[in-house]
Amino acid sequence: MGVCDSSNKVVSSKQYFAVSNTPSNIQANQIDNSTNKLKLEFCIQNCNINDRYQLLVEFIDSKEQPLLTETVRAHHNTIVFNTCYICNFYFEQQQLLRINLIKNGNQSGFNSTYLGMIVGSQDSVLKLEIPSCQENILISAQGMSNFNNMLMINFIIIPKKYIDFKEVKNKVSFKIVSNGRKVYESESVSKNGIIKPASIPAGLLEPNFEIIFLNSQQQKIVSKIETINSFVQQNDNVYLSFYIHNIEYQIINKSQILQQYSFIDYLKNGVQLGLSIGIDFTSSNGQINNPNSLHRIIPGSYNDYEQAINTCGFVLAFYDYDQLFPVYGFGAIIDAAVPKANMCFNINFQPNPEIHTVPNIINEYRNCLQRIVLAGPTEFCPMIRKEIDTIRRENNPLIYHILMILTDGVIVDQQATIDALVEASFLPFSLIIVGIGNDHFQEMIELDGDAVPLKSSNGIMRMRDIVQFVHFNTYKNNPNGLAEKVLEEIPRQVVEYYSMNHIYPNNLKMAQLRTKTMMNNFNVNF
Numbered sequence: 001m002g003v004c005d006s007s008n009k010v011v012s013s014k015q016y017f018a019v020s021n022t023p024s025n026i027q028a029n030q031i032d033n034s035t036n037k038l039k040l041e042f043c044i045q046n047c048n049i050n051d052r053y054q055l056l057v058e059f060i061d062s063k064e065q066p067l068l069t070e071t072v073r074a075h076h077n078t079i080v081f082n083t084c085y086i087c088n089f090y091f092e093q094q095q096l097l098r099i100n101l102i103k104n105g106n107q108s109g110f111n112s113t114y115l116g117m118i119v120g121s122q123d124s125v126l127k128l129e130i131p132s133c134q135e136n137i138l139i140s141a142q143g144m145s146n147f148n149n150m151l152m153i154n155f156i157i158i159p160k161k162y163i164d165f166k167e168v169k170n171k172v173s174f175k176i177v178s179n180g181r182k183v184y185e186s187e188s189v190s191k192n193g194i195i196k197p198a199s200i201p202a203g204l205l206e207p208n209f210e211i212i213f214l215n216s217q218q219q220k221i222v223s224k225i226e227t228i229n230s231f232v233q234q235n236d237n238v239y240l241s242f243y244i245h246n247i248e249y250q251i252i253n254k255s256q257i258l259q260q261y262s263f264i265d266y267l268k269n270g271v272q273l274g275l276s277i278g279i280d281f282t283s284s285n286g287q288i289n290n291p292n293s294l295h296r297i298i299p300g301s302y303n304d305y306e307q308a309i310n311t312c313g314f315v316l317a318f319y320d321y322d323q324l325f326p327v328y329g330f331g332a333i334i335d336a337a338v339p340k341a342n343m344c345f346n347i348n349f350q351p352n353p354e355i356h357t358v359p360n361i362i363n364e365y366r367n368c369l370q371r372i373v374l375a376g377p378t379e380f381c382p383m384i385r386k387e388i389d390t391i392r393r394e395n396n397p398l399i400y401h402i403l404m405i406l407t408d409g410v411i412v413d414q415q416a417t418i419d420a421l422v423e424a425s426f427l428p429f430s431l432i433i434v435g436i437g438n439d440h441f442q443e444m445i446e447l448d449g450d451a452v453p454l455k456s457s458n459g460i461m462r463m464r465d466i467v468q469f470v471h472f473n474t475y476k477n478n479p480n481g482l483a484e485k486v487l488e489e490i491p492r493q494v495v496e497y498y499s500m501n502h503i504y505p506n507n508l509k510m511a512q513l514r515t516k517t518m519m520n521n522f523n524v525n526f
Contacts, residue, residue, distance in 0.1 A: 036143060036262050036491070037203070038119070040085040043138040044101070047074035055137070056100035057085055060112070064088065089115060091263060092487035093480065094315060099137055101130050109133040115141075116318035124268045143264030149202040151228060153184075154254040155195045155239070159247055171216045172249075176200065178209040202228055202257065213242065213251070232257050263491035265505040266498060273319040273490070274399045278383045279305060279347065279365065280407040282331035282376040285437070288369050294408055294437055295369055304472055305406050306362050308434045311479045312404060312486045313358040324354040327361055328383055332372040341375035344382040377412040380405060380447075384420040384431065391427050398508065400428040400494050404486075407444075408437040415457055417447065422456040425463040430493045432486055433469040444469040464496050465489070 042055055051074050057067040069083040089095070095115035101108045109130040118126040124141040157172055174195065175185040183204050187196050205228060212223040222242045232255060239253035286293030296303055302310060317323060329347045333339055346353035347368040355361050387403050411417060421431065433448075435441040447454070448469040454462040468489045475482035498504070 036089040036091070036264050038087055038089045038115070038264065039142045040087065040118070041081070041140045041142070042069060042083070042085075043078065043080045043140075044074075045078050045136050045138065046134045047077050047079055048103075048134075049074055049077070052104050053079060053135075054102040055081065056102060056107075058098045058100070059087070060096040060098055062095060087115075089119065089264060090484075091116070091491045092315065092484040094483070099128060099130075099139070101133060101135060101137070103135075108135075111137075113139075114318060116315060119264060119267055120273075120319035120321075122321055124264075141264070141268070143262050143268060149260055150258040151200045151202050151205065151232075152197060152256050152258050153200060154197040154256075156252040156254060157195065158250050158252060160250070161247065172213060172221065172244075174211055174213045176205070176209055176211055178204065179206045183209070199258075213240070215244065228257065231255060259504075261495060261499070261505055263494055266494060266508070267319065269505040269508045270398050271494065271498075271508065272321055272399050273316055273494075274401045275313065275316045275320060276326040276328070276387060276401065276403045277309060277313070277361065278328045278330060278344075278380075278403060278405040280331055280378060280405070280409075280436070281329045281368075281372055281374050282341075282378050282408070283374040284376065284378075285374060285408045287374055295374070297366060297369065302362075304436045304476070306365065307476075307479065308406055308436065308472055308482070308486075309361055309365070310358060311483050312432070312434070313361065315483050315487055316402065316404075317358050323357050325356075325358070325361060326353040327355050327364065328353060328386070329368060329372070330383060331374070331376050331378055333375045334372050336373075341377070343379045344386055378407060378409060379413045379417075380407075380411050381413045381416040381420050384417065384424060387429060388420065388424055388427065391429060397428065397503065400430070400497065402430045402432060402490065404432040404434065406434045406436055408435070409439040409441075411443055414443055414446070418454050419456045419458075421447065421467060422454055422460055422462045425454075425466050428494075428497050429466060430490060431467045433467065434486060435469065435471045435473075438473065441469065441471060464493070464500065466493055 040057070042057075044053055044055075047053060052071050053074060054071050055067075055069045057069075059066070064087045067083065067085040069081045072079045072081060096112060097115060097118075098110055098112045100110040109132055111128050111130050113126060113128055118124065118139050118141045126139050126141075128137045128139060130136060153176075155174065172195070173186045176183045184198055184200050186198060207227060208225055209227075210223055210225050211231075213221045215221055221244070222240050224240060231253075234253045235256055236252070236254060239251040241248060241250050243249070281295070285295050288295050288297070290296065294304055313325070317325075327347050328344050330343045330345070331341050332345070334342050334345050334349075348355055348364045349368070349371065355364050383403065383405065387401055391401055424431070431447075433444050435444055446452070448467050449462065449465055453465070454467075468486065470482070470485045472482065475485060498508075
């Protein structure tokens, strides 16, 4: 069951996951059809020949059922398990997994990782070392695209001779049965012989399902066993014929499969999330030495700014390979010789604003507070413009940029900010605004655009919704709730951007060669 090359060297994770057997033993979780689904596959490297291996995979603080793989004897130094794990994936949550290595019937060691860390790794393959063991584990995550696809069922019933369907007592309907349970039941045929089309998640259907046509007494007229592929291939053809009261009817099948790609599909094929952070250093936060200051340093703990950075940045960091995050400040005097507030400066005071890892962002933030004077006013537009310039300069469609601005109050450049956001809505960009403190944040609610879509001063409507505002105080004592609320719209916004530009997971690798095409909508208006 091992996978290796002719020299007994382990092949790359990308290669052997590509050639591994289709898993035959699948973990039976209660799959929530409203979420993304993941299939996790497992491999052990550096095995001892002839030792027997198993993995016990457990979600910590989750309803997902644990998985115990089959036992495999190592004939090579690498083995791939047939058992896979299908689970629900929530981008905005910290889903912690514990992986237990069982060797020769005894637990040999374990390690833990987050589900997001697996998904966000390059090619969505994570190498997990087991402390005190020579073995390490490779975990591959793959989106269950079949759950995202929709089967669009569309039937037209045509009589061989003219009849008035309004006067036909034997109305016709159909139902779909999969694995002994009813998945869908239609309304009766309407006038003109058209049954209302149905949209069914393909993931609800077993490899073989049955379509049953019924009369008004719910009696079976005719039925047929199908697979999704064979069913869709009959598009525009006569599907079945049947008789009612000596009148022959033909059922025309105009059904099709609607391919729907998920956030996971894009990550698996190379998309990264590039997080930037903007921090409000205006005087309305309260001077640093003030006990009530929002920027007050609390020994051994976090202030509200730090808690928001740590909680949300921790989740987003899973999806950025290099762990380098540009961090900007605004609204502070950074040079005593220039007594004017700077509206976009690097908080590390280096030419490169990138800071490695989220914990180091907290350190640089604290160092920055000792070097600046809180001033004002509050402006968002300069930071958003900086992100737009970066996106255009890099021209890399595989990086989706997220700017998280932490602010305590009212901005003075509302219309300029709206203009910048309308422009940015044509680009791979999202804005998260976290309101710190007790302000009512009415301007932030307007920028969120849920009630009234944003429109620029020259009349251009936003291409898509890219802004999410969250009031920190609502979730101050609930860090998991904060992360979920702040990040809940990101997967949808990512998929919308690529879909609107007709870029799909299977052609992402070619996207860098056609960035001009991607930018068409942007360049037409800006």
